[in-house]
Amino acid sequence: RKEVEQDPGPFNVPEGATVAFNCTYSNSASQSFFWYRQDCRKEPKLLMSVYSSGNEDGRFTAQLNRASQYISLLIRDSKLSDSATYLCVVNEDTGGFKTIFGAGTRLFVKA
């Protein structure tokens, strides 16, 4: 089983749609969780951290379920500029913190 697994994608949605990304992780001792965004031929950039209580940043909502080892990202009212690859990221404490990236889910938002 992969350490961090995401929906394979790609997701093709019209502008204004709501889209949800799911992610599961295998190590129950994982410490911190993030969603990153990567545009084509660019570096990954932090979109948001994910907290146990759930957190929202504008149109983006992230949720964490530690019992199920599951992370989600919801994007409401999709914009063309949301088109990118979304990466689920987990930090494990293995004596030193190890950051593990999911394979990413590609999102295409169409006009």
Added chain:
Amino acid sequence: DTAVSQTPKYLVTQMGNDKSIKCEQNLGHDTMYWYKQDSKKFLKIMFSYNNKELIINETVPNRFSPKSPDKAHLNLHINSLELGDSAVYFCASSQDGRYRATFGSGTRLTVV
């Protein structure tokens, strides 16, 4: 002011050559990383350093040797380059390792 800078941005070289990629961060972070993103876009950690000490070394051929002269720099030297080494290499840093990482813009390595 660039937070994590790596050079060069592009590197095209022949098989068998030795090359280095440099990385510097001005964020005052304690932890630095090297990641490899292959043609399938999968981003995989290679090395992690905390305060100049190696703390994570994934299964990477020993042709790859990281060097951290101080906590603001983490360079990657690659010996005897192979075609399969072609990828984008990202340097990143974070405070303490448990917090979010900031990435450099990547070095696109092409081995011909």
